[in-house]
Amino acid sequence: MSKIPMTIDGYHRLSEELKHLKTIERPAVIKAIAEAREHGDLSENAEYHAARERQSFIEGRVAELEDKIARAEVIDVSKLSGNQVVFGAIVTLVDDDTEEKIKYQIVGQDEADIKNGRLSISAPLARALIGKSVDATVEVTTPGGSKSYTIAKIAFK
Numbered sequence: 001m002s003k004i005p006m007t008i009d010g011y012h013r014l015s016e017e018l019k020h021l022k023t024i025e026r027p028a029v030i031k032a033i034a035e036a037r038e039h040g041d042l043s044e045n046a047e048y049h050a051a052r053e054r055q056s057f058i059e060g061r062v063a064e065l066e067d068k069i070a071r072a073e074v075i076d077v078s079k080l081s082g083n084q085v086v087f088g089a090i091v092t093l094v095d096d097d098t099e100e101k102i103k104y105q106i107v108g109q110d111e112a113d114i115k116n117g118r119l120s121i122s123a124p125l126a127r128a129l130i131g132k133s134v135d136a137t138v139e140v141t142t143p144g145g146s147k148s149y150t151i152a153k154i155a156f157k
Helices: 008-037 046-070 124-129
Strands: 004-007 072-075 090-095 101-107 118-120 137-142 145-155
Touching (some): 004 008, 046 072, 124 137
16 A cells, blocks of 8 residues: 655645535435435436435545545655755746746645646656756656756745
């Protein structure tokens, strides 16, 4: 059973989602199933089948979240420092072709949100960056071809 790295924020988000599913969504779907049963023949009851599908989804997600939380390796990014890229680092990159600067924080898979600058640790770019320092150049193969980036800055917050 492997550990899942995540930041404190990511751990809290997963915990809040689990709490929401258990305290709000699960009771609501149980109530919906009970109401649908009162409508008679279950074989032709669309409300009942929809509620059962929703219940199945909720129970699956609860199990998934409980597993991830149990295997979480929570890393306090505020206590990190150094001059190499590690999990939790905020990395400013310069695209070698366009000179465009982009900034990413390397986070766990469940926290990734590329539009908000949160890059999954399992992404090819993140894997290429790990262990590198400022002024290092990394090559990454993308669907559009090979891209080259230079690390301009490494920060921790």
